[in-house]
Amino acid sequence: MQNELYPELLLYSAQNKSAIHYDGDMLVVSIIKFLVSQGRNSLYLSKYEGYLWKHSLNNSKKKATAHDASPFLTSKMNPHLNDSIVQNIGGNNHLPAESPAPNNLHNKAHYIVPGYILFATDKLREAIPFNNSTILVTLVNEGQVLQGLILNKPVMWDVFENMDHDWEPIKQAPISYGGPVRAQGLPLVSLARKPREGYTKVIHGVYFGNPVITSIAIEAIKSGDRSCNDYWFFLGYASWKWDQFFDELAEGAWHLSDDPTGSLNWPNS
Structure with a gap:
């Protein structure tokens, strides 16, 4: 009698009756990565998000609230800001537009798109x-969510311990430190300078x-198989x-x- 281990995951594709056996860990993150790698239309699964950290500007100290913050990571953050990363947005060097008056926010919501740049004011000091x-x-999902990346807070790779x-x-x-939200088990996101499968266009020459x-x-x-240069x-x-x-x-x-149009100058590694 053949011994079998459970739970077991088998993937049956629409055009093939033979099963593809999954031998990885029974973790949601690992299973999603397996499905993405096997399915031609499975990029929809890559919208998976897990929120371990959340921020709130409504608490008394006006600070981010970390639900799974690592003191090690916090202590390793580079306090020096590189303000030269963002240059020539739209070919203009003028100051950013003032925040709109409250009665103009409804109109503003209709044309904010990926590629816009947010500059923190003194109210966030x-x-x-x-x-x-x-x-x-x-990412702009009108009426639901807006996402972005902090560009000017570089960190070192030694924020990760025991890297192979x-x-x-x-x-x-x-x-760089991109923000306080992380997907469970997958702390990194990225920008690419060339179109890649699964990456979404932000502006010309920048893909998320x-x-x-x-x-x-x-x-x-x-x-x-790929270079890290991009x-x-x-x-x-x-x-x-x-x-x-x-x-x-x-x-x-x-x-x-x-x-919202323009280009980003890639930082030096």
């Missing part, structure tokens, strides 16, 4: 980690990879509920750039 931040908007030798090719790429897609890109770099990695990202973001905008917490 105590709102760690958003103080002095410059944020690239990467096969991470050496990855460590040649730049890494969510946690699952980024993990697949990392494995490709480790194996030598990638910029981020530890976490920023996310707002729709009303929350426009409440902050109305309070004057952010300046919003008036030109």
Whole structure:
């Protein structure tokens, strides 16, 4: 009698009656990565998000609330900001547009798109980690959520402990602190300078990879199938509920750039 282990996962494709056996860990993250790698239309699964960290600007100290914050990661954050990362947005060097008056917020909501830049005002000077931040908007789901990446808070790869030798090719790429939201088990997201499968266009020459897609890109770099030169990695990202973001905008917490087109200067690794 043949011994069998349970639970067991078998994938049956629509066009093939033979099963593909899954031998990985029975973790949601691992299973999703397996499905994404096997299915041609499975990129919809890459929208998976897990919120371990959330931020709130309504508490008394105006600070981010970490639900799973690591003191090690916090202590390793580089306090020096690199304000030269964002240049030539739309080819303009003028100051960002002032935050709109409350009665103009409804109109503003209809044309904010990926590629907009948010500049933190003095009202966020105590709102760690958003103080002095410059944020690239990467996702706008009107009426639901807005996401972005903090661009000007570089960190070092040694924020990760016990990195294996096969991470050496990855460590040649730049890494920044992108925000306080992380997918469970997949802390990194990324920008790419070239179109890649699963990456979504932000602006011309800038494409965003969510946690699952980024993990697949990392494995490709480790194996030598891709170069790290076209990638910029981020530890976490920023996310707002729709009303929350426009409440902050109305309070004057952010300046919003008036030109979403342009280019980003990649930081040095």
